[in-house]
Amino acid sequence: MKSYLAAAIQMTSVPDLYKNLAQAEELIELAVRRGAELVGLPENFSFMGEEKDKLAQVESITRETEQFLKKMAQRFQVTILGGSFPVLVEGTGKVYNTSTLIDLSGLEIARYQKVHLFDVNVPDGNTYRESSTVVAGTQLPSVYFSEELGGIGLSVCYDVRFPELYRHLSNKGADVMFIPAAFTAFTGKDHWQVLLQARAIENTCYVIAPAQTGTNYARRQTHGHAVIIDPWGVILADAGEKPGIAIAEINPSRLEQVRRQMPSLQHRVFG
Ligand SMILES: O=C(O)CNC(=O)[C@H](CS)NC(=O)CCC(=O)C(=O)O
Structure with missing residues (x-):
């Protein structure tokens, strides 16, 4: 592993696929111009909108998003995380909330389908039922x-919010954990940064957290603050509240140093 720059992209995705891809392209280009070799896009970066609108267009969203990620990776010679986008699950009328990692040659090297679905009545009066359109x-x-x-x-x-998933990743040897999000403005103000720092500290790992920000559609407000956090829990970069990027160095000697100074991973008793 070498030292390199990583970028967490922050954007305001709306119910317009091509507008979102254009915004994403601009920000990927900005990140690459600043030297990033690993770039992450947020959850549902290519489409944020009412569930029925998302489902009505899902096949083109999936196709265009996958093509876009490959094209960007090849054109800019950068490894890209497509934070997430919907992929139809045959025979269910629902989708997987899917995250993919694409290498410089445009090849998909990892795919993950979101396990924990956000079915929550947020105390600000907004209700989320992710499971109504998403299969876990x-x-x-x-x-x-x-x-x-x-x-x-x-x-x-x-x-x-489920630390066992990150413990699994660290048990498997993760050095860098991606947590792309569309956190609600209401939960985000109290929970976002604390949760991300906890995952970084308890696993002595880098955390790269691309984010949605601002008003995406109707009453959907997202928290922003895409960040990169080091294995000590220090916030290395924060994109604030406007679309943009957080960029910081991922440094293997820093990783080693923190794991020496705080060897908590070696003191695990229960797994
Ligand atoms: O709605 C969309 O279009 C995109 N998808 C999302 O925003 C997802 C599922 S509803 N959001 C979250 O998981 C927020 C979690 C969160 O905010 C928390 O844990 O507090």
Whole structure:
């Protein structure tokens, strides 16, 4: 593993596929121009909208998003996480909330289907029933090992509240954990940063958390603050509240140093 720059993209995705892909392209280009070799896009980066609108267009969303990710990776010679996008599950009328990692040659090297679905009545009066259109994945995410970028683990948004998933990733050798999100503004203000820092600290791993921000559609407000966090829990970069990028160095000697200073992974008793 070498030292390199990673970027977490922050955007306001709306109910318009091509508009979102254009916004994503601009931000990927910005990240690459600043030297990023690993770039992450947020949850549902290619389409945020009413569930019925998403389902009505799902086949074109999936096709165009997969093509787009391959094209970007090849054109900019960068490894890209397609934070998440919907993929139809045959015979159910529902989708998997899917995250994919694409390498420089445009090849898909990892795929994860979101396991924990956000079925929550948020105290601000908004109700989320992700399971009404999404089928829960049943497989723990795998870790992809890159000679240059290290062990990369996948997850999505609400997963961040389930530390056992990240313990699994760290048991499998993850150095860097992706947590792309569309966190609600209401839960985000109190929970987002704390949860992300906890996952980084307890697993002594880098966390890359691309995010949705602002008003996506109707009453859907997302929290923003795409961040990159180091294995000590320090926030290295924060994209704030506007569309943009958080960019920071992923450094194997820092990783080693923190794991030496705080060897908690070696003191695990219950797994
Ligand atoms: O709605 C869309 O279009 C995109 N998908 C999402 O926003 C997903 C599922 S509804 N959001 C979350 O998981 C938020 C979790 C969260 O906010 C928390 O854990 O507090």
